[in-house]
Amino acid sequence: MKVPVPIPAIKIGSAGHQVCHPAKAKDMVKIDLPKERPPDWKEAMLKKMAEVLDKYRSVRLFLDICVKCGACADKCQFFLGTGDPKNMPVARADLLRKVYKRYFTLGGKLWGRANESAELNETVLKDWYVYFYQCSQCRRCSVFCPYGIDTAEITMAAREIMAAAGVATKYVTEVVAKVYDTGNNLGIWAPAWKDNCAFLEEDLKDTEGLDIKFPVDAVGAEVLLIPPSADNFVNTNTMIGYAKMFHAAGISWTTSTYCNEGGNFGLFLNYANLKKINNRIIEAARQLQVKKIYWGE
Amino acid sequence: MATKFLFIYLPYISLGIFILGVLYQFWRWARTPVPLRIVIAPAPQTRRGIALRLIGDALWFPSLFKADKLLWAGGFLFHVFLWLVILRHLRYFLYPVPGWVEAIQTAGLYAGYLIPIPLAFLLARRLIFERALYISILGDFFALFLLLAISLSGILLQVFFRTYIVDVKALILGLIYFQPAISDYHWLFALHFVLIMVLLIYFPFGKLMHSGGLFFSSTRNQRANFEKRFVNPWDFPVAYNVQNLFPPEKYRETLKGMREGKKE
Amino acid sequence: MDFLEIPYPLHICDLTWDLIKRGALKIDKEANDSLLVTYHDPCNIARAAGYFQPPRNIIRATCNNFIEMHPDTILEKTYCCGGGGGLLADEIMEIRLAGGKPRAEACRATGANYLATICAICKANLPEVMKHHRVNCEVGGVHDLLARALVLK
Numbered sequence: 207m208k209v210p211v212p213i214p215a216i217k218i219g220s221a222g223h224q225v226c227h228p229a230k231a232k233d234m235v236k237i238d239l240p241k242e243r244p245p246d247w248k249e250a251m252l253k254k255m256a257e258v259l260d261k262y263r264s265v266r267l268f269l270d271i272c273v274k275c276g277a278c279a280d281k282c283q284f285f286l287g288t289g290d291p292k293n294m295p296v297a298r299a300d301l302l303r304k305v306y307k308r309y310f311t312l313g314g315k316l317w318g319r320a321n322e323s324a325e326l327n328e329t330v331l332k333d334w335y336v337y338f339y340q341c342s343q344c345r346r347c348s349v350f351c352p353y354g355i356d357t358a359e360i361t362m363a364a365r366e367i368m369a370a371a372g373v374a375t376k377y378v379t380e381v382v383a384k385v386y387d388t389g390n391n392l393g394i395w396a397p398a399w400k401d402n403c404a405f406l407e408e409d410l411k412d413t414e415g416l417d418i419k420f421p422v423d424a425v426g427a428e429v430l431l432i433p434p435s436a437d438n439f440v441n442t443n444t445m446i447g448y449a450k451m452f453h454a455a456g457i458s459w460t461t462s463t464y465c466n467e468g469g470n471f472g473l474f475l476n477y478a479n480l481k482k483i484n485n486r487i488i489e490a491a492r493q494l495q496v497k498k499i500y501w502g503e
Numbered sequence: 504m505a506t507k508f509l510f511i512y513l514p515y516i517s518l519g520i521f522i523l524g525v526l527y528q529f530w531r532w533a534r535t536p537v538p539l540r541i542v543i544a545p546a547p548q549t550r551r552g553i554a555l556r557l558i559g560d561a562l563w564f565p566s567l568f569k570a571d572k573l574l575w576a577g578g579f580l581f582h583v584f585l586w587l588v589i590l591r592h593l594r595y596f597l598y599p600v601p602g603w604v605e606a607i608q609t610a611g612l613y614a615g616y617l618i619p620i621p622l623a624f625l626l627a628r629r630l631i632f633e634r635a636l637y638i639s640i641l642g643d644f645f646a647l648f649l650l651l652a653i654s655l656s657g658i659l660l661q662v663f664f665r666t667y668i669v670d671v672k673a674l675i676l677g678l679i680y681f682q683p684a685i686s687d688y689h690w691l692f693a694l695h696f697v698l699i700m701v702l703l704i705y706f707p708f709g710k711l712m713h714s715g716g717l718f719f720s721s722t723r724n725q726r727a728n729f730e731k732r733f734v735n736p737w738d739f740p741v742a743y744n745v746q747n748l749f750p751p752e753k754y755r756e757t758l759k760g761m762r763e764g765k766k767e
Numbered sequence: 768m769d770f771l772e773i774p775y776p777l778h779i780c781d782l783t784w785d786l787i788k789r790g791a792l793k794i795d796k797e798a799n800d801s802l803l804v805t806y807h808d809p810c811n812i813a814r815a816a817g818y819f820q821p822p823r824n825i826i827r828a829t830c831n832n833f834i835e836m837h838p839d840t841i842l843e844k845t846y847c848c849g850g851g852g853g854l855l856a857d858e859i860m861e862i863r864l865a866g867g868k869p870r871a872e873a874c875r876a877t878g879a880n881y882l883a884t885i886c887a888i889c890k891a892n893l894p895e896v897m898k899h900h901r902v903n904c905e906v907g908g909v910h911d912l913l914a915r916a917l918v919l920k
């Protein structure tokens with residue numbers, strides 16, 4: 207396949223040093239996860255793994271049926287960028303697959319190494335932590351796999367398994383914790399959000415002479431807009447775009463300080479947080495009595 | 504005794520393992536719930552569309568075609584030849600032989616002669632291309648060598664050591680009707696036969712289950728009907744704990760306070 | 768969720784494109800004439816939702832110069848910006864830059880000077896990527912373009 211980047215040669219371990227900082231205990235507590243890795247982390251992870259396998263057909267199936275054809279191997283941008291073979295989607299999934307084979311299939315229990323299975327130990331866990339946090343769950347690999355094997359599902363499963371034993375990254379847990387505190391990923395408190403909106407209003411008046419409102423928490427508006435919080439802070443031009451559009455079309459709208467973020471980092475962690483974060487969208491809509499919900503871009 | 508085991512007990516055992524094993528795997532997948540919609544766009548919105556897409560996936564591997572033309576050619580040729588060969592062999596299983604099985608005999612024969620070519624290619628690429636070599640495991644080579652051995656022994660049988668066809672047919676029909684009758688077979692035929700039994704036994708437990716697994720794959724068999732709510736069978740209510748400082752009630756109070764205070 | 772008219776969230780581009788189609792917005796395309804715009808499909812808006820056309824439609828309606836990137840790098844074959852999936856942490860900047868490389872190269876090949884996208888994470892990561900790989904291209908939203916082209920007076 208002709209891609210704008212040449213496919214790199216394999217460079218074993220070339221991305222192994224790119225490790226995320228581990229999560230802080232205070233964030234883990236806030237999002238209902240174990241503070242730190244317990245001494246029996248291995249059992250905890252295997253227990254979680256059994257649960258995940260019984261809950262997600264995709265995970266079980268995808269671990270079972272990969273034929274190692276390698277069609278996905280050169281499709282991951284992280285492999286194209288680094289050349290680290292463990293960033294090939296199939297090899298990334300293999301990190302989990304080997305452990306799955308060892309503990310959950312007959313072949314692994316009987317033949318062990320010959321079946322290419324692996325004990326869950328520190329080395330394996332380290333690989334998991336490094337390479338499952340080098341997958342952006344973009345699912346590009348799945349487009350090219352003849353069976354639609356979605357390495358993102360595997361990554362999510364692996365992260366859920368790790369999270370159950372207190373292993374997660376600082377960035378993701380921090381963001382989720384911030385969402386619970388402030389309603390958005392950037393950790394913008396309600397007063398600051400309102401200030402920003404007021405600032406944008408003034409700015410528009412000063413520079414373009416336009417009188418356009420950026421409503422916050424307006425009960426009874428027609429549309430609840432759930433922008434990424436960055437739109438209020440960094441990509442303010444986008445926010446101005448929404449406001450102008452609503453203004454021109456004469457639609458009443460509002461943002462909510464309870465839920466001013468559509469991006470859900472719970473997805474990168476586990477199902478319970480995913481759901482809790484999404485629930486707050488519905489709650490916000492209910493409290494504000496809006497008629498429609500729109501995502502920002 | 505050995506003959507009796509190889510030609511009477513082994514076929515029943517391996518067929519039993521094959522059928523039970525495949526059913527077991529299907530059952531394992533079928534009983535595991537599908538909690539989320541994970542379609543990969545563009546996906547059809549109707550059941551019919553999905554059925555057509557799955558058939559297409561199974562017959563000519565469009566995703567693989569997108570990914571890697573060379574590999575697609577190898578894999579596609581191998582599977583076509585394999586089907587022709589299997590269908591050709593039906594003549595040993597059916598009596599009387601239906602007309603269409605007769606009709607594909609020649610094609611099946613040539614497919615049988617040619618099948619080692621894509622197999623050899625599939626094997627060679629695993630050894631030559633560094634990415635393929637890196638991800639290959641023992642099971643991949645085992646399956647390829649097994650298939651190569653089966654096809655080569657079959658070709659030799661066909662070309663040099665023609666077994667007495669009537670004997671073979673009597674053996675298989677005997678097995679089918681539970682009246683096994685065995686006679687003397689060439690050792691090469693015995694090899695061919697036993698290798699196929701090994702294949703049957705191995706089939707449910709390795710990568711070969713990709714054949715059935717495709718149809719269970721959520722990214723391929725889900726519809727893109729986003730308007731319809733997707734219900735998660737094991738959904739559970741989420742609890743706000745004390746550390747989650749911002750439960751919905753607090754927001755309600757804030758809003759109420761704002762309305763009463765009319766500050767903003 | 769029965770209190771909502773539409774019981775699921777829609778994307779703002781749906782609304783905008785609908786308004787443009789109905790002629791409810793007055794647009795001066797020339798305001799964007801200094802830009803050569805290309806569009807980056809964010810991974811899961813493209814692959815999970817199949818949301819390909821509305822943003823493109825808006826860009827076409829607000830800009831005169833729109834160019835697609837290489838067909839292997841758009842639509843469902845789009846690349847990740849390199850920072851999705853919780854990777855937007857500073858300590859793994861190297862990975863983010865490496866992961867963004869395919870996108871940067873695809874963008875360079877078009878010669879575009881404005882890369883529009885509708886994902887906040889892409890908007891955070893791609894500028895870094897562009898800077899690192901020395902692609903001279905501004906990264907921004909689709910509604911930014913609308914904001915520039917919308918005639919309000």
Ligand code: SF4
Binds near residue numbers: 276279295353354
């Ligand atoms: S394309 Fe699919 S079957 Fe092939 S190696 Fe990748 S995940 Fe496995």
Ligand code: SF4
Binds near residue numbers: 298340347348357
């Ligand atoms: S889902 Fe993960 S493994 Fe697959 S292409 Fe995207 S980043 Fe790579």
